[in-house]
Amino acid sequence: MMDVILTVSKFIGLMVIVTGVVQYTNYFTQLVLATIQLMSSGKAARPDALWRRYSDTVPPIAILVPAFNEEKTIVESLSSLMAMQYPNYEVVIINDGSSDGTLDVLIKAFGLKKTSRLYSPLAPHEPIRAIYRSPHQKRIVVIDKANGGKSDALNAGINVSRAPLFCCVDADSVLEPDALLRTVKPFMEDPERTVAVGGTVRIANGSIIRNGQILKVQLPKKLLPLLQTVEYLRAFLMTRLAWSQLNTVLIISGAFGLFRRDAVLQVGGYSLGTVGEDMELVVKLHRDLRERKQDYRIKFIPEPVCWTEAPETLEVLRNQRTRWQRGTLETFERHGKMAFNPRYGLVGVIGFGNILISDVIGPVVDAIGYILFPILAITGTLPLDYFLAYVAVTSGFGLAISVGSLALEEAQLRRVPKASDLALLTGICILENLGYRQLNSLWRIRGGLQYLQKSQSWGVMTRKGFTSY
């Protein structure tokens, strides 16, 4: 009987190891693709050169900022957006039925007056209660509407905005002044085919921010945001850059992305009643454009940077991660027919294959490993070679991937302020394998369970506000 249990356990253990090897082969391929992409794109131009080259020809952009109970950060966010280095843009804040003083602080800070605006309700959303504009700042438009969620708010913004491109930005985020000029470049170079472009999102915790401007970039002082700094580097610099090369980017962060308005309206705007609206929109665009056999590009470029506040407590982070997982699974289900369907080309094979390995199978197999291997080790029935291979797939490869992403960032972009910060982040790359990564897998399992229960909750997301750093 014992032999049978041992054989079954070893078989399951082997499956865990094989899945881990497949996952990391996928990640190493991404790292290689991202390296090639970064090396071929060359050094980014200085902001003044960008302005000189593009300012007279860039298309107008509407920056859409959905805001729900953001009274602590909204004025600073809007101030930062008013200082963008871009010749032709408007900022549309959508107050999504906030129960705090979001609208009041905006009215007070910018002297907003009620006005009206011609628009067509092309994408669905809850009723708009009022539209406000500032007599002193012509670029500002504030929409006050009944609560309907982030997708709903963005749809209202898309309808009311007039520019051919719109940029969605989270209210708790700070865009670098040249971010729009950098992000619009693919639209300038390939205007017919480019439908969406995503930029990098970085962690702002620890940096000095005043009046919505990053004065000094610094690493977070707390462990949890530091761990997320490494995680974001991996997600943006490695995964999205790699998939961008193959035109299979499936997610443009809701915190910062630039879209062609007509292409988004063609697919009906953001889907309502989803928690992963950013990913769902991009997948919907891929699906629609592939079905209509259009030649198109959805790109990620690493230079434009959006700074965001990362959760500093385990509870808030857990809520965020379970929500992300629910969003991913929801999109996977909703557009499941694209998976491995030749009609959708590489998006179906690589994009959906990646979700299947990393987000559907991955967390389950990881959890089995975390339970099985310690039991086998404690009972003394785990052969040494199994143990070593398991450590390799849970920590060794993970360390190589994280440090590789950090090295890529340093070799090409150099946004980490000091050499000592690089050393600290290298240490974090080692540390994240000792608990954080495992915790993340458990949160994703939790997200999967919530998804099966069809939960639509966003969880509590508390903000400190930038000035408190």
Place this chain on the structure above:
Amino acid sequence: MNSLILIWQVACFLAGASLVWMLTLIALRLIRTRREAILQKRRDKITDAMSRILWDETGAAVIDNKRLWKSQMVPEVFLGFVALVRGEERERLIDRLIGNDVDDQFRRLLHHRRKSVRFAAVEALAYFPGLSTARSVDALIENTKAADIRIAGMRTLVSIGSYPLVPDVMAELSRPNASARRLQSVLSGLALHRLQDLLEYLQRPGISDTERACLLEALGASTDYSVLATLQAALQDEAPTIRAAALEGLADLAHPDAAPAIAACLRDSDWNVRAAAIRALRESAGYAYASEISALLSDPVWLVQFESAQALVDMGAPGRNLLESSTRDPDESVSRTASLALAELGFAGERP
């Protein structure tokens, strides 16, 4: 060898290699930080020398330091600096730089291995006209693979009055990463100084709709009313992009003779064309077509409604009066659009 042990060994190797790579990069960062500080000092010195040329004139040793002007950073610093000065001061700066052979240095930098240096050099040469600059930039355009540098080169050629050939410019549109919007300034320059070449190219059989649209839009910059007939003929084209581009050209020319043809486009089936027609008519005809424009307040597309209201407001008091009277129109869609537009443009309160 046991494959599980191999997995362990590969993981150890990769983790170790990545850590070594990272440590090397950290060491390099320390060196680079020092180098950056040196480069910043050099940048400051160049800026200081340019400031002395303009406002001080003392310290000839600084201004005439040949070694300083040989730096590859000079074009970039120059472009930032020259954007801040105008007129006689700019001329004095450029004369003095020519005296120090800075333009020669810029021409040499067109062959630099780094793209960013070549890019800045070709942009900076726009301030140093002459045969040698034209020849160097021509050679760069011919030899470079980078589309953005070629377009920058063409812009420089237009700036120094050495116009590139129209077919060469149009060839850019068929290349990958071509930016029609960035080429538009080159084409506008050619329309002013090489109009005949542009018109001949437009008559070529088999040119693409994109090429035609770019050319028609550029014709508006020619300020030559002889192109009116060409632009009006294009209003009959099948492709809406061509009709819209011709209307943009007509809007730039703002000639009243074109108004009847433009007004006919207010009934176009494509809303982009209708919107462009309103803009063109506003420039060309003043109040003459106000009632036709106000009819578009009931257009099914909101952007056309808005363009119509905006055009009426831009016509001054008579147009605004017409818009105000439209708020009492029995057609609900017209009255609502008019009142919303007036409120949005800040002239009246929104109707309840």
